[in-house]
Amino acid sequence: MGQEKIVGKPMLRKEGVAKVCGRAHYIDDMTMPGLLHGATVRSSIARGRILGVEFGAGIPWDEFTIVTATDIPGANEIAMINHDWPCLAAEVVNHAEEPIVLLAHPERHLLPKAVAAVRVTYEEWPAVFSIEESERRDPVVWGEDNVFKSFLMEKGDVDAVWVSADRVVEGEYTTGAQEHLYIENNGAIAVYSAEEGLTVWGSLQCPFYVHKSLVKMTGLPEEKVRIVQVETGGAFGGKEDYPSMIGAHAALLAMKSGKPVKIIYDRAEDMAATTKRHPSRVRHRTAVTRDGKLLGAEIEIALDGGAYSTLSSTVLSRATIHAGGPYYWPSIRVRSKAFATNYPPYGAFRGFGAPQSLFAIERHMDRIADELGIAPDELRRRNLLRPGQTTTTGQKIDEDIDLDHLMNRALAESDYHAKRERFSRENAGAGTKKKGIGFAAFLHGSGFTGSGERYLNSLAAMDVTAEGKARVLVSSTEFGQGTNTILCQIAAETLGVDFDAVEMGPPDTSVVPNTGPTVASRTSMVVGKLVHTAAVGLKKTLVASGLLHEGYSTGEFVTAARTYVAEHGALRSESRYEAPPNVHWDDQLYRGEAYAAYAWAVYVAEVTVDQTTWGVTVDDFVAVQEVGRVLNPVLATGQIEGGVAQGIGWALYEKVMWNRGRMGNNQMTNYIIPTSQDIPPIRVFFEERPFGHGAYGAKGIGELPMDGPAPAILNAIAHATGRQFNSVPLLPEDIFREMAVSKLEPEEVVTL
């Protein structure tokens, strides 16, 4: 570490100039001759049978291309883990906003009126709108029992600990749905001809997910389906699953009309119809000694998965594995279930289940500390994982971690102890503004869970262009996180050439190999390593050919590469995933090495609770983390700050208001995300301990910052108010209800 010239340096974003000049082309910036605009007729009810579809008067229907489920050439399915998610509802609908009919017309402005003129009649059936109703099977809306997936994860003999425990602490913690609110809405363009096959351009994270889904839906051979990611304006997991849906819809309209079709959602449609973060309910029962040693835990996790299973089983898996937090548990049992309801399907969102279970454990740790009369940091200090100990899955910690040090640094940077003492003293006074400081300690597994990376079997490649420029060929996509820049840094460093001598190949399934999806904080660590190996291969070939000699300059590399291509036609090097040694995972028992590496963090939040408005402001935020080697300090800091801001939104502002299964506040006007005036100074600190099996020592980073803010903030609010709030989002009216209304005499209470 330290000798590198490009890795670890704040190289400028590869596509940065295009972005700051307004020249980056997003899906709605593309057009083509003869283009039709597509729109979607959606279910207005949450559950029922479709009785009929009528096309109302006043619309020139003969000018429209109209698609229903009967037009689907292959399987009526969006390919995910299971086979239950229809591309278009045929006979029944299971959630509001479920797509039923597709329309296309050359004039975009005619579509809203046409969509409104399609009248779908239903026989409405009872629907399920909560985890509790789903648990009671009241009624059964999916499979035999409303359960998409369940896990049981056990370590040690938890049944034996309750008798020997000094204290047993119980708690229930809930979290709400969260909308991704990427600034660019979903969109896709499809073109089809019998000779050329199908091409779909889209705002998306995972080109090969869309490819797999469209091959199945169209029945076309794999080589006749081509997916191209265009510049993507934010994703956060929200463009992992849903682009397969919108891509399929554009494809169906293009295949039927024989013309290019563009579908762009407006904000209201995007918010109402696409996936969101899974709501959760987590129950903890913890056995602990008088002096704060954790003996055992029973944890029960329930996720609301929405109407179709989509990615719920894997979200639940990550929630389950992260449920115990960064602590050593002699015994633990985690039971978890993902339930079906009749909300639009919940899907991937930064953190992928971990924020939900980490919110619960980190609130619960503060509750335990409170009950025992031990300081929150002292309770954690006595239980934080240490090298050589095992995690809840029995994974031995062989990384050289020092979580004590991480916590101490976070507490020092935030002046935690002095502020904790001062706020406690000052809050006893008469002032209406109460201050609090709280923190959360957590971990986040990098890459796919368990055997996931082995199943993905990712392939990356590098080649050189006719001009002698090295190209990175991966299906890993850029949507703001810095994929282009980081992977080019790794390639340039490894090749020993200037950053500008390396470029990204197009994220096009007909050009790049399948490097797996751009999810799960896997790009820098897993794909970065593959790019490193491919670059080593490229360099070796050039040196072995005699065209390049050690100690070469960038200019000599370019000349050698150009010559090689001129002489041999092409120069390409590939690299296939190999699991780090000693990674074993039992998918049945949920035992073993859950992740090749973990990122670790301690976040501290300082808040003010205004007892006049009941509003909470976050005044300061310290984020200390160990993410292995930081490959680009500006991009990495931006990832942390952005994740913290989303976490603040999830904790304090962002509430999805449901009305019989439909989102009632599907507008930026009344679904509130943090603005430039809501965000505290976010102070980011990295501890760098290079990870031996990541590219130049990198581990995962993108999702980690979503995990810590909510529990840190609610712990700070508990300090400020003396009340234990265990639910997010926590809005001023929630605090008011708890603190002001409960103080009033019954006749003073007005209905809120």
Next chain:
Amino acid sequence: MSPQTYSLRVNGNIYKVATHPMARLLDVLRVDLQLTGTKEGCGEGECGACSVLLNGELVNSCLIPVAQAGGAEIETVEGLSADERLHAVQRAFLECGGAQCGMCTPGMLVASAHLLSKNACPDLAAIREGLNGNLCRCTGYMRIFEAVERAVSGAGEGQG
């Protein structure tokens, strides 16, 4: 309503557009003039992705009917980097990591340039206030604040 012809001066160039009076300035810019740098985020004046300057005032172009913009002077993100030279705020956004996904960036840059034209040396509170009509979901705003501060200090060095 039948189409009418409007004359707009955008980034110093004069365009004539035949369109409906209630057509959104955003669509006129993006579709008729093919200036796609200006983005649509929400279509209801909340997110600021479509921010442009209309006669020197910062507006959400999704809320402006073209009838209101006839004869007006309009500046978009494409106008910031005339002659292929980056404006100080563009350079600073690039260096500080102020642009991530890039979708709020055009509006954020126009708002930042507007802020600096009104207040050559804004403090952090003024920067926060000046950008409060522009939502960013990627950065958490810190890199953007830093970029505006850097653009200020860069301008202070007197480089042309």
